[in-house]
Amino acid sequence: MTRKDHYYNKAKQEGYRSRAAYKLKQLDDLENVISGSDTVVDLGAAPGGWLEVAAERVGPQGQVVGVDLQRIKDLEVGGGTDRVETIRGDMTEQRTRDRVTDAAGGAVDVVISDMAPNMSGEYSLDQARSLHLARQAFETALDLLDSGGNFVAKVFEGPDVDAFRADLEDEFQYVRATAPDASRESSSELYLVAKGRLTTALRPGDELEVEIVDVGSEGDGIASIDGYRLFVSGAEAGETVAVRVGDVKPNFGFAERIDRD
Known part of the structure; x- marks a missing residue:
C-alpha cells in the first residue's frame, strides 16, 4: 500500500x-x-x-x-x-x-x-x-x-x-x-x-548605547528599549553604557559591554 x-x-x-x-x-x-x-x-x-x-x-x-x-x-x-x-x-x-x-x-x-x-x-x-x-x-x-x-x-x-x-x-x-x-x-x-x-528591532551584533534602569535577580543590568528588556552583564543601575547585542529572544535579549576592556 x-x-x-x-x-x-x-x-x-x-x-x-x-x-x-x-x-x-x-x-x-x-x-x-x-x-x-x-x-x-x-x-x-x-x-x-x-x-x-x-x-x-x-x-x-x-x-x-x-x-x-x-x-x-x-x-x-x-x-x-x-x-x-x-x-x-x-x-x-x-x-x-x-x-x-x-x-x-x-x-x-x-x-x-x-x-x-x-x-x-x-x-x-x-x-x-x-x-x-x-x-x-x-x-x-x-x-x-x-x-x-x-x-x-x-x-x-x-x-x-x-x-x-x-x-x-x-x-x-x-x-x-x-x-x-x-x-x-x-x-x-x-x-x-x-x-x-521577534517584534523588537534589535538583532544580534547590533551596537548601541543604553541606560541601565534596573538590576535583575542574577545581578545583570537591565536596559529598556521601547519596552523590550535587554540584560547587560557587569552594568549597574544609573549607568549609560555601550553594548553589543548577543542573543535575542521574543521578549528579552542579552548584550555585552563594549565600552571597557
Whole structure:
C-alpha cells in the first residue's frame, strides 16, 4: 500500500476532511507549534483538514480562524463550531486581513499555511508560484502574530527557498525545514517551521548605547528599549553604557559591554 493510499484511507476512517490533516499533526508533534488555548489562523484552509487538527490542538479555550477563497463547510469540533470561524476572502486584500483580525480578537499565536498553486505541470513555474504564496503567508504572519508567535508554510523545493528561509530567520528565533511523512513520496513539498516571532528591532551584533534602569535577580543590568528588556552583564543601575547585542529572544535579549576592556 502506498503512503498516498494509507493517509487517504486513514483520513476517511478517522473522519478528517483530507489526508493533509496528518501533515499538520506530524509537524506539530515534531515542533510543538500549537499549544492549548492558542489563537490560530489557517491560510488557504479549504477543505478544512488543518482546521480540524488545529481545533483539536488548541482545545476548548482556544480559537481557530480559517481563510480561503473557496467556501469552507462548517466544522463540528467537540460537539459545536463555537471555536472555529471561517472567512471567505483573499488574504492579499486588506479588508480580508481586517476581518481576520476582528475574528481573532487581535494578535494571534500561530499562523499556518498549506497553500499551493494551481498546478501547471511546469515545475519551475509551479515552484515559483508556491514560493510567492508562502511569502504572502509570511507577510500576513508578520501583520498578525504576537511576540513569540509561530508560523508554518509550505513551499516546493527549488530556487530562492534558501533566501526565503533567511528572511524567516531575520524575524523568528528559530527556523527549521522539514518534510512530514504524510507528504506523498513523489512530492517536492517542504514545510518551513518558524518559532518565536521577534517584534523588537534589535538583532544580534547590533551596537548601541543604553541606560541601565534596573538590576535583575542574577545581578545583570537591565536596559529598556521601547519596552523590550535587554540584560547587560557587569552594568549597574544609573549607568549609560555601550553594548553589543548577543542573543535575542521574543521578549528579552542579552548584550555585552563594549565600552571597557
